Amino acid sequence: MGYCIRRDEPVADGIRRIALEQIDKAVRSLAEPEEGRHKGVHEARKACKKLRALLRLARGALGAEAYRRENLFVRDAQRELSAVRDTAAIIESLDKLTAHFADQLDGQAFARLRATLVERCRAIEAEQMDKGDMPARVAKQLDGARERIAAWHLSGKGNGKTNGKGMAMLRPGLHRVYRDGRQLFRALDAGSDAHAWHDWRKQVKYFWYHTRILCPLWPGPLDALSDELERVSDLVGHDHDLVVLRDIAASSDLDATTAEALAALVERRCRELRHEAMPIGLRLYADRPSDVVDRFGVYWKAWHGSVLAPAPAGTAKRVAGVAPSRPAAA
Structure with a gap:
């Protein structure tokens, strides 16, 4: 069933199942043949992000020590996979920028910068892939965690499935991620720097993954909520990549005029992206964390x-000595 809980399994079993599925997905992706290695690394990195979001959702049931150990383990694996993808994302951000301002730019605008970025990406990819056969090494590390994950002890009132008890295992993690995202959003304003926006985006993305895990609870509305979270995550993610692109260009051997032109376009586009993200964030974080978790x-x-269980068939009850009503005679 993928990256979501199931109605027919205890929550603890579901958490372990989802974690193992993401481990297996990452290991399979890293085993891609050489011509597909870049995509394989990208897919493995996404699986690690999903796993870290799951850990945050289950942190209350895992306990502080186990959560810290597993989060650091997955974070370190994800970092090894990030260098290649991060450079590729910068090239994509440049392409999006030039496409967005296509009516104001020459077709060859920033062509030299793009060529430099492509060359840099290839060099980083070759270095990372060949460094101790990185994909195979990370795959082995992740695969080695399967036995430990399968033995996770998840405690709390919520090891059941019904009457809301199962949800109790997930409440602390869901509350914390939504609360942190809300606090970071409320601190944003026109003068906030790229780091503040990026920090907010991390919590948005965790909450997005949480809605995907919990989507079966109410598929239509939670699908819609998930879509909006993904949308704002993409907007702010593009903002971050553009800022990195600007900084790379400023430190490269581009002529000053080209670098200044790029910086001006980046600043303009970032304002547009943030202007689009703000009202979405206002809606997403309108409620108090406790209200969201209660919902x-x-x-x-x-x-x-289990909101109101029906009475068993054929068990009409007398209430206060009054017999069950019968249809009136015709």
Whole structure:
């Protein structure tokens, strides 16, 4: 069923299943043949991000020590996979920038910068891929964690499935991620720097993954919420990549005029992206964290049909000595 919980399994089992599925996906992706290695590394990196989001959702049930150990383990694996993808993302951001301002730019604008970035990307890819056979090494590390993950002890009131008890295991993690994202968003303003926006985006992305895990609780509305979280994550992610692009260009051997022109376009585009992201963030973080988590608890109960269980058939009850009503005679 993929990256989401199931109604027919205890939450603890679901957490372990999803974690193992992401480990398996990362290991398979890193085994791609040489011509597909770049895509394989990208897919493995995404699996690591999903795994870290799952850890944040389950942190209350895992406990502080286990959470810290596993998060650091996955973070280190993800970092080894990031260098190649990060450079490729900068090239993509330049292409998006030139496409966005195509009516104001010459077709060959920034062609020299793009060629430099492509060359840099290839050099980093070759270095990273050949460094101790990085994909195979990371795959071995991740695969070695399977036994440990399968033995995760998840505690708390929520090891059941019904009456909202299962949701209790996930409440602390969901509350923390939403709360942190809300606090970071409320601190943003027109003068906030790229780091502040990037920090907010991290929490947005974790909350996005959490809605995907919990989507079966109410597929339509939670799919829509997930789409908006993904949208704002993409907007702010593009903002971050553009800022990195600007900084790379400023430190390269581009002529001053070209570098200044690029910086001006980046500043303009970042303002547009942030202007588009702000009202979405305002809607996403309008509620108090406790209200959001309580709402997911209600979704959980409704999903399991435990809001108001029907009386068993044929068990009409007398209430206060009054016999069950009968149809009036015709």
